[in-house]
Amino acid sequence: MKKYIFTLLIIAFISSSCNKANISSEDKRLDQRVDSVMKLMTLDEKIGQMVLYTSDWDVTGPTLKSGYLDDIRKGNCGNIFNAHTAAYTRKLQKIAVEESRLGIPLLFGYDVIHGHKTIFPISLGESASWDLAAIEKSARVSAIEAAASGINWTFAPMCDVSVEPRWGRVSEGAGEDPYLGSRIAEARVKGFQGENNDLSDPLTILACVKHFAAYGAPLAGRDYNTVDMSERVFLDTYLPPYKAAIDAGAMSVMSSFNELDGIPATGSKYLLTDILRKKLGFKGFVVTDYTSINEMVNHGIVANESEAGALALNAGVDMDMQGEVYFKYLKKSIEDGLVDEKLVDDAVRRILRVKFMLGLFDDPYKYCNEEREKQLVYAPEHLEAELDVAKKSMVLLKNDNHSLPLKKGEKIAVIGELAASTRDLLGSWKAAGDWDFMKSTLDEIKLYNGEKNVIYAEGCKKMGEDRSGFAAAIAAARRADKIVMVIGEDWEWSGEAASRTSINVPGVQTELLEKLKALNKPVVVVLMNGRPLDLSKESTLADAILEAWYPGTMGGKAITQVLFGDYNPSGKLTMTFPRTLGQVPIFYYEKNTGRPIYLENPKYKSRYIDCPNDPLYPFGFGLSYTTFAYSDIKLSSNELTSDGEIEASVNVTNTGGVNGEEVVQCYVRDLVGSVTRPVKELKGFEKISLKAGQSKVITFKISPEMLAFYRADMTYGSEPGDFKLFIGGNSRDVKETEFKLK
Numbered sequence: 001m002k003k004y005i006f007t008l009l010i011i012a013f014i015s016s017s018c019n020k021a022n023i024s025s026e027d028k029r030l031d032q033r034v035d036s037v038m039k040l041m042t043l044d045e046k047i048g049q050m051v052l053y054t055s056d057w058d059v060t061g062p063t064l065k066s067g068y069l070d071d072i073r074k075g076n077c078g079n080i081f082n083a084h085t086a087a088y089t090r091k092l093q094k095i096a097v098e099e100s101r102l103g104i105p106l107l108f109g110y111d112v113i114h115g116h117k118t119i120f121p122i123s124l125g126e127s128a129s130w131d132l133a134a135i136e137k138s139a140r141v142s143a144i145e146a147a148a149s150g151i152n153w154t155f156a157p158m159c160d161v162s163v164e165p166r167w168g169r170v171s172e173g174a175g176e177d178p179y180l181g182s183r184i185a186e187a188r189v190k191g192f193q194g195e196n197n198d199l200s201d202p203l204t205i206l207a208c209v210k211h212f213a214a215y216g217a218p219l220a221g222r223d224y225n226t227v228d229m230s231e232r233v234f235l236d237t238y239l240p241p242y243k244a245a246i247d248a249g250a251m252s253v254m255s256s257f258n259e260l261d262g263i264p265a266t267g268s269k270y271l272l273t274d275i276l277r278k279k280l281g282f283k284g285f286v287v288t289d290y291t292s293i294n295e296m297v298n299h300g301i302v303a304n305e306s307e308a309g310a311l312a313l314n315a316g317v318d319m320d321m322q323g324e325v326y327f328k329y330l331k332k333s334i335e336d337g338l339v340d341e342k343l344v345d346d347a348v349r350r351i352l353r354v355k356f357m358l359g360l361f362d363d364p365y366k367y368c369n370e371e372r373e374k375q376l377v378y379a380p381e382h383l384e385a386e387l388d389v390a391k392k393s394m395v396l397l398k399n400d401n402h403s404l405p406l407k408k409g410e411k412i413a414v415i416g417e418l419a420a421s422t423r424d425l426l427g428s429w430k431a432a433g434d435w436d437f438m439k440s441t442l443d444e445i446k447l448y449n450g451e452k453n454v455i456y457a458e459g460c461k462k463m464g465e466d467r468s469g470f471a472a473a474i475a476a477a478r479r480a481d482k483i484v485m486v487i488g489e490d491w492e493w494s495g496e497a498a499s500r501t502s503i504n505v506p507g508v509q510t511e512l513l514e515k516l517k518a519l520n521k522p523v524v525v526v527l528m529n530g531r532p533l534d535l536s537k538e539s540t541l542a543d544a545i546l547e548a549w550y551p552g553t554m555g556g557k558a559i560t561q562v563l564f565g566d567y568n569p570s571g572k573l574t575m576t577f578p579r580t581l582g583q584v585p586i587f588y589y590e591k592n593t594g595r596p597i598y599l600e601n602p603k604y605k606s607r608y609i610d611c612p613n614d615p616l617y618p619f620g621f622g623l624s625y626t627t628f629a630y631s632d633i634k635l636s637s638n639e640l641t642s643d644g645e646i647e648a649s650v651n652v653t654n655t656g657g658v659n660g661e662e663v664v665q666c667y668v669r670d671l672v673g674s675v676t677r678p679v680k681e682l683k684g685f686e687k688i689s690l691k692a693g694q695s696k697v698i699t700f701k702i703s704p705e706m707l708a709f710y711r712a713d714m715t716y717g718s719e720p721g722d723f724k725l726f727i728g729g730n731s732r733d734v735k736e737t738e739f740k741l742k
Contacts, residue, residue: 033361034352038345040102046348047330048076049104052287052321055083055092062088075100076327078351079319081109081155084116084432089150090368097364105364107355109153111429112205113172114138116145118382118553119426119433121393122494122530123158125549127174128571128622129392130663130687132187138389139191141382143205148376149432150367152358153206155254157188159241160211163587165575166221168498171428171530171550173216175574176587176619178237179682182244185209189248197249200359202366203376209245211256211289213271214238218258221584222499227258232675234260235710237589243280251284251354255317257292264299266292267308272316285318285350294323305329310338318347378437383554390551390558395571396544396623397535403522403544405565405625406482408449413480414442415459415473415516416487416509418528424462424488427530427550428495437553441486441526444556448564455480462490463507470512477516484563485513486526487538491550494530503534503581510537517541526559532577535616547571568625570661570687572730577617582608588619588731589678620665620682620730626656626692633727633737640741642720645703650727650735652698654690661689666700667726667734673719674712680731700727704741 038046053068062085071077072095083089089108096106114120120138129135139157146154158172161181174181192207193199199206214234218225229238246253253276256265265271266288276282296308309325310333320326333339359366376382396404406412418424419442422435439447446454459473460466477483487509492498504510514537517523525542527533528550539545546569548559561567578586595605597613607613631651640646654660666684670677684700702725707718720741728734 030353030356033356034349037102037104037352038349041348043331043334043341043344045075045102046344047326048074049078049348049351050319050326050330050344051077051324052079052081052109052319053077054081054322057082057084057088064092069095072096072106073099075102075104078104079107079109081321083108084110084146084149084151086148086150086368086370086373090365093364093368104352105355105360107153107351107358107360108151108367109155109208110146110151110431111156112142112146112151112154112431113156113158113429114427115142115386115433115552116149116151116431117377117433118142118145118386119430120386120552121390121555122171122427122550123173124171124175124530124574125393125551126389127180127184127574128395128547128549129389130180130572130685131392132183134389134392135184136187136191137385139188141385143192144203145377145382147203147205147367148369148373151205152360152367153208153252154192155208155210156192157185157207157245158210159185159245160214160216161238161241162216163575163585164217164221165503165532165578165584166500166581167216167218168223168494168500168530169216169496170532170575171494174241176576177574177589177682178240180574180685181241185241185245186248189245189250193249199251199354199357202359206252206354206358207245207250208252208254208287209242209250210254211265212242212253212276213256213265214260215256215258223497224257227260229260232710232714239275246280246282251357253282253284253286255286255288255292257289257295259299264292264296264301266317267296267301267311267315269315277316283350285347285354286316287319288312288317288321288323290321291323293317293320293325306333309333313339313343313347318350386552387554387558390555391562391567393549393551393571394558394562394569395547395573395621396569396625397547397617397621398539398542398545399623399625400543401522403482403524404546404563406484406524406563408564409453410449410481411479412445412449412454413477413483414445414454414456415477415483415485415512417458417461418488419456419484419486420458422556424491424528425551425555426553427491428498433553439556441556441559444560445484445563448560459485459512460508462488462509465508467508467511470515473512474515474519477519477521480521482522482524483516483519484524484526485516486528487513488528488533489530503531505533505535505538510541513538513541524563526563532575534578534580536579539616565625568658568660569622570624570663572620572622572663573617574619576615576619579611579616582611583615586615589681591676592679614732618730618732620663621732622663622730624656624660624662626654626658626660628660628662628690628729629653629655630728630735633725633735635725635737635739638739640702640704640739642704642742645701646739647699647701648725648727648737649697649699651695652688652690653695654692657692659689659691661687662729663687664698665728665730667731668702668707669724669726670707670709670719671722671724673709673721677709680726682731702739707741
């Protein structure tokens, strides 16, 4: 029987290699190959393809529970995650291909979120680069290393828009803006799956769009919590990045933990069928997040796991991650008439189709080349790419009196536990990254500036109330010309299950900063964190603040090169930094309200009585070691027709003394709509490099499609009327003009 199956597959493969230019013909042949396997499968084997189990690698080393190994042999498990290295995945694949009845290959998934072995900055940090080519390169390197280590599927990109800094998973996303988030989602899918979406390439991996949907808006910022929003807000603000990733070719989607409109996402036919498949045209397969089918019992939408499995399948879930619900209950649910077996066939067909696209039926061991793994993991060019992205991700928030860049040879006091940490440089979801492989920020500063010119004192821990190291830190600072204090959050304080009720710098780090400031020496703060923080105190104490995020494998070197001016910082914030937690949620595309802040009435308007409305650092903000000037905006026309476009141009000049990069940002405002519209919406951006004194004209094209939204009747499109257009270096400091859409 096994020989017959492989012969059948080989014939199907040969026939599919013809007429590559004919896409519809290719799809038809792919379907024929899938059908040829489906005809041989029992119901148990079909359900097995809908099962995803975890390896125990991250807990106990490279092992799989003994029962799961037998499941692979019996065809009861078609997919594994948290298994990596070419040798280990080959071992498991061999069981599937050579010991199971049909020899269907396994799919191997892993959380390659911002790198596999070479770890790039956390995704929120990467987004601050506003450099789509660099972000795509980051995903490409991640895919190459992961594929070389036996992985063919990543659970990324995370496309969740979020304006909630208390939520730890903002570290995994692209920030608060749907337009920028959409462009970054596209770039990451292209990086993972290759520019041409050729999944058969052994150095590409399958992307997974997550978390579908609206996971980034949990009430109170608490992970896994309820999400409650209008359909209009969901469609206009939260849906676009998911759509962009799917349009870019992603062939898997992960359902989210949260509920939306009273239905858990994993059981929501509205989300997984009406929106995902019908509205967005998604053709790939849907996998749950970890045990999210089981958790629908806790949500209170079903009475037991059997009902949960039926609800999930009827909603549109194809694969059950770790929960064993499909494995235990799906066959009985079919027998009882709770679900139609056709839905199982549809799900399995989608899963097998992706396995064929990955080339796993043609060569099940294509990702299991140990020699290739040795060559590609931590390849020098990968480390250079990481260094580049890490530098571009850093945001200079403050730089009074030209405190930065530091001068080589200056006596520098380096303070803080984080300065000496390598593990924290990797942040959350560090995948297979090895912090023993790396150098800390302190090590890199010593290497760059000379050990004799660097005085280190821990001062205090990242967390806790221990002040016993204050005296040593103050003594070290007294001997130095400048002070560099590295402060922030422990790496475990961001990411999944890491919500906070406070977004202050933890422990006594700020208290020590205050004492160092009293020495009347320049104090530079380097931040390591996975979310916007309340920096109201730190911004008054520090002379300069560099937001470094968790910058990755080469992060210590990247921080050092930015501090000493070998790289001029160019990052811009993609989430608003509030003055205080009481302003949250705060974001740049707010609505105006009927009593806006600019009214002359001193009291009865939308304001706080104890704090300004505006943030500490707005969306799009970031300084440079040089300065940039913007001319007034020139429009090609003040009128935009329904089938035309206008051009908006601005002349940007580097008015400082050093070369630098600037992110030129274009925003619009629809002044009157059938529903209220935001005060600003990002519609375009361009990152440019200018030499000292150089100028460049930047032009944005504005079309009616860019002005579309869900109107009062829930149709999608633009409306005639008056608009404002803004161009500047952040969402606050802009030039503006007006135009009319006819």
